[in-house]
Amino acid sequence: MTKYxxxxxxxxYDPAQGDPDSGIKPGTPFEQLPDDWVCPVCGxxxxxxxxxxxxxxxxxxxx
Numbered sequence: 001m002t003k004y005x006x007x008x009x010x011x012x013y014d015p016a017q018g019d020p021d022s023g024i025k026p027g028t029p030f031e032q033l034p035d036d037w038v039c040p041v042c043g044x045x046x047x048x049x050x051x052x053x054x055x056x057x058x059x060x061x062x063x
Contacts, residue, residue, distance in 0.1 A: 003052040004030045008044040012052065 001015035013019065013033075018026040019040055024033060030049065037046050 001027075001029055004049040005052050006039045006042065006044050007048050007050055009039060009042040011039050011041040013049065 003015070004013045005011070006013075013030055015029050016026060018024040018028050019033075019037070020026075021040055022037065024037070033046060035046060038044060039048070
């Protein structure tokens with residue numbers, strides 16, 4: 001499953017782990033997160049996330 005990175009703070013959403021504190025079960029792909037889901041670290045909107053991998057460095061993020 002593809003991981004997604006918050007462009008505001010660098011948090012990585014890992015579908016294998018989900019987001020239990022927000023009620024998101026492990027195995028939930030990013031695309032299936034509710035539209036109102038926000039970054040659990042900084043509160044950034046789902047639209048602020050980018051796919052980890054190709055283009056990652058172009059967004060100015062560090063691993």
